[in-house]
Amino acid sequence: MLGPKVNLTGRNEIRLSTHAILSVDHGTVSSLRWIDIHPGATLTGSGTIAATTYNNGLIAVTGAKNPKLNIHADYRQANEGTLSLPVGVDGKPAFSVRQSRGSPCHLDREGFQTFIK
Secondary structure, three states: OOOOOOOOEEOOOOEEOOOOEEEEEEEEEEEEEEEEEOOOOEEEEEEEEEEEEOHHHEEEEEEOOOOOEEEOOOOEEEOOOOOOOOOOOOOOOOEEOOOOOOOEEEEOOOOOOOOEE
16 A cells, blocks of 8 residues: 555556555556556556556545546556446546547546547
8 A cells, every 4th residue: 555645666567466456545656667457456546657557457446535546658458357436526537548649538427438539
């Protein structure tokens, strides 16, 4: 668990293997390569992910106040992966992705639609 506003930087990739849990409390997780969430692993909390993210496990956006997870790179979710989002939080997206080509992609608060601008 990373404390409030604590950052984690991986020189190479960051791998969350089966049964691993990484909790982020409004901090930043970054890697020069990517973050790989294996089946059975969990990334939970709110904050920023500054690396391409491969989700084969669970990403759960949580937090007491305005939970939001920003990914500042590509996001790829396998069929086995799960993205869990809160519903009805101030009408703002709880999850956003800024892909490497620069076009933002947002999931709305219900998680049913994707908006690309």
